[in-house]
Amino acid sequence: MKTKRTFLLLLLCCAAQFFTASAQTVLLAGDYPDPTVIKDGDDYYMTHSPLYCQPGFLIWHSRDLFNWEPICRVVDEWRGSAWAPELQKVDDTYYIYFPSDDTNWVTTAKNIRGPWTKPVDLKIGGIDPGLVISPEGKRYLYTNGGQVTPLTDDGLARAGQTQDVYDGWKYPNEWVTECMCLESPKLNYHNGYYYMTSAQGGTAGPPTSHMAVCARSRNVLGPWENSPYNPIVHTYSASERWWSKGHGTIIEGPDGQWWIIYHAYENGAYSLGRYTLMEPIEWTKGGWYRLVKDLDITKRAGGNPDPSDNFTSPAIGWQWSAWKENLTKVASIKKGAFCVPGKGTSPKDGRLALITASDKRYAVQVDVATDKKNATSGLLLFYSEKTHAGLMADAKQLTLYTNGDNTETFPNKYGKELTIRLENLSGKLNVLVCGKDGVWETLRAGIDISGFHHNKLGSFFALRPALCAVGEGTASFRTFRYFKNPESLVKE
Numbered sequence: 399m400k401t402k403r404t405f406l407l408l409l410l411c412c413a414a415q416f417f418t419a420s421a422q423t424v425l426l427a428g429d430y431p432d433p434t435v436i437k438d439g440d441d442y443y444m445t446h447s448p449l450y451c452q453p454g455f456l457i458w459h460s461r462d463l464f465n466w467e468p469i470c471r472v473v474d475e476w477r478g479s480a481w482a483p484e485l486q487k488v489d490d491t492y493y494i495y496f497p498s499d500d501t502n503w504v505t506t507a508k509n510i511r512g513p514w515t516k517p518v519d520l521k522i523g524g525i526d527p528g529l530v531i532s533p534e535g536k537r538y539l540y541t542n543g544g545q546v547t548p549l550t551d552d553g554l555a556r557a558g559q560t561q562d563v564y565d566g567w568k569y570p571n572e573w574v575t576e577c578m579c580l581e582s583p584k585l586n587y588h589n590g591y592y593y594m595t596s597a598q599g600g601t602a603g604p605p606t607s608h609m610a611v612c613a614r615s616r617n618v619l620g621p622w623e624n625s626p627y628n629p630i631v632h633t634y635s636a637s638e639r640w641w642s643k644g645h646g647t648i649i650e651g652p653d654g655q656w657w658i659i660y661h662a663y664e665n666g667a668y669s670l671g672r673y674t675l676m677e678p679i680e681w682t683k684g685g686w687y688r689l690v691k692d693l694d695i696t697k698r699a700g701g702n703p704d705p706s707d708n709f710t711s712p713a714i715g716w717q718w719s720a721w722k723e724n725l726t727k728v729a730s731i732k733k734g735a736f737c738v739p740g741k742g743t744s745p746k747d748g749r750l751a752l753i754t755a756s757d758k759r760y761a762v763q764v765d766v767a768t769d770k771k772n773a774t775s776g777l778l779l780f781y782s783e784k785t786h787a788g789l790m791a792d793a794k795q796l797t798l799y800t801n802g803d804n805t806e807t808f809p810n811k812y813g814k815e816l817t818i819r820l821e822n823l824s825g826k827l828n829v830l831v832c833g834k835d836g837v838w839e840t841l842r843a844g845i846d847i848s849g850f851h852h853n854k855l856g857s858f859f860a861l862r863p864a865l866c867a868v869g870e871g872t873a874s875f876r877t878f879r880y881f882k883n884p885e886s887l888v889k890e
Contacts, residue, residue: 421695422640422677425466426458427702428756429671429860431661432482432526432582432645440652443510444659445472445494446674449479449859451719451752453726455494457510463651463676465700468716472514473505475724482526482582482645488537493553495520495527495539502527502541504554518554522547528583529553530592532618540583540594546619563620566598567611567628576600576607584647589685592618595630595658597644601672602663602852605636608644610660612687627688631660631677639665640675648679648687656680656687667758668851669781669825671860702756707878709736721750721780721864736875740773740867745790745799746783748774748868753880755822755863761884762863763819765876768792773871777818779827780864781850782857789818789829789841790866798829800845808841820863821886822847828888843888 425433435444442463448454453471460466473480477499484495492507494514502524503517524541531537537549544564548557566580575598582597591614600607609629613622631643646660656679661672676699678690705717709731719725729738729751742748755762766775768791778788778799790797796808810816812833819838821828825848832838850861863880867873 421693422675423464423695423699424673424701425464425659425676425699426674426756427664427670428673428754429862430674430754431672431858433647433659433661433674434483434485434584435647435649435659436485436487437649438487438510442649443485444674445483445485447481447483448473448719449481450722452476452722452724453719454480455483455496456716456719459510461652463649463657464698467703470511471716471719472507472512473517474726476503476517484527484529484584486529488529488531488553493529495529497525497527497541502539506554520549520554520556522556522560524560526582526597528585528594530585530587530618536618538618540585542579542581542583544580544583561619564594564596564613564622566596567613567624569598569609569629573599574604574606576603582645586648588681591616591685593648593687594622595646595648597646598629599632599644600642601644601858602642605638605641605663605665606633608633608642608662610644610646610658614686625686625688626684627682627686630658630679630687630689633662636665640673641665641668642672643675655693658687658689664758666824668853669847669861670755670758671858705753705880707736709734709876709878717753718751721752723749725751734876735767736865736878737872738775738865738867738875739872740775740869742868744803744868745776745778745780745786745788745866746802748866750778750780751865751875752780752862753864755861755880757882758824759822759883761819761821761881761886762879763817763881764865764878765815765817766791766865767815767874767876768871772869773873774868775873775875776866776868777820778864778866779820779822779847779850779861780866781855781859781861785850785855786864787827787829787845787847787850788820788864788866789831790868791816791818791831792869796831796841798841800842801847806842819887821884821888822861823886824848828886830887838887840888 432447442460458466480498507514528540547560609632611628612625640662643662774792776790780786819830827845
């Protein structure tokens with residue numbers, strides 16, 4: 399019996415390796431987890447988990463599935479951390495379902511760019527919602543654990559009791575995972591079947607934890623039959639480039655080619671968070687989908703847009719969000735300066751304006767100034783209130799943060815206006831500063847920030863560059879720059 403099980407496991411792994419030889423495309427590098435994507439005529443729209451970063455649910459637009467541009471943020475604020483949304487369009491209305499504060503919410507809009515309604519509490523538990531509509535027009539919301547709840551005809555309220563209808567796919571006992579963790583049901587109707595793409599194995603932990611699996615049913619409520627090609631995507635070894643691949647959704651491209659879009663960590667870049675990836679799939683004669691081996695992809699994704707900002711637009715840019723508050727309600731842009739009112743006494747309770755980094759090696763740089771009320775301003779790499787590194791400045795001193803409350807101070811010989819530069823070189827941080835004379839001084843080099851990630855710290859955050867304002871006054875930031883693969887300014 400043991401020999402038979404071992405043989406089957408080897409056979410499964412060989413088959414999996416065959417299918418995972420297909421072309422992987424990075425759509426968005428950096429922390430863009432839990433992708434949800436729709437086709438709307440000739441347009442594609444995608445959004446991701448914002449967690450605590452507000453305003454959230456940044457909408458991306460594409461015409462070819464490869465190249466994406468940010469167009470708007472659609473939800474101003476919410477309670478708690480917002481996870482794994484579901485973006486859908488039904489008739490002439492766009493919907494975003496999302497879990498937060500131990501319940502599920504929904505917001506709607508007639509135009510993808512808004513305005514979006516204030517989120518409505520569905521009073522449905524669980525996470526990772528996925529909407530499906532029956533042939534009769536009845537709406538159902540799937541959530542984690544194989545549960546489904548009927549909705550009212552407008553999709554804005556519960557209409558019945560939650561049921562258990564799917565147990566997931568039984569992966570081999572020998573596989574190293576975090577947990578069963580049946581999550582992220584994404585549903586498609588195709589050729590007479592409902593196809594449900596789910597995640598299992600746990601979102602992080604071991605590199606081999608996560609996976610995307612498929613099941614199908616003739617009925618929107620099941621019973622569900624598991625695919626013979628499961629898992630559709632999975633990491634089989636820590637030597638692979640992509641770890642914890644999962645949370646997939648399938649979609650048809652403009653040329654009829656189908657794809658699965660999912661997230662994963664990059665080996666050696668765990669602190670960047672979960673990238674959005676895409677691979678081609680094909681439909682078999684038996685009516686299942688599987689990865690395509692060695693598809694010749696002549697197109698390539700265009701990569702992330704440059705998050706640099708010179709603050710010439712009166713509106714706060716797409717790249718900025720705040721930590722646990724709506725940035726647009728407190729910050730403003732005036733005369734080429736990003737004006738951020740301070741709060742708190744240190745970065746752990748200060749005001750933060752964050753971007754998403756997308757490279758193993760990058761540098762961020764900004765001109766900072768404090769006002770007459772002695773606001774403290776600076777530039778950080780921020781994971782959480784307890785874990786961050788960078789430099790803060792006021793009129794009298796500079797405070798270097800190496801890991802949360804671990805600090806070192808220096809006299810401020812540069813005045814109220816200075817430039818701060820942080821170089822993150824694959825987990826080693828250099829902190830530099832210069833005054834009006836343009837001469838750079840290295841305050842510290844080689845600070846170890848390689849452990850600033852979920853597997854050591856929890857919470858599924860990413861390490862993000864952040865402008866920080868502390869105190870009673872207003873910090874002014876000018877000319878923020880993001881450099882990919884920079885040549886370090888640190889002198890050996």
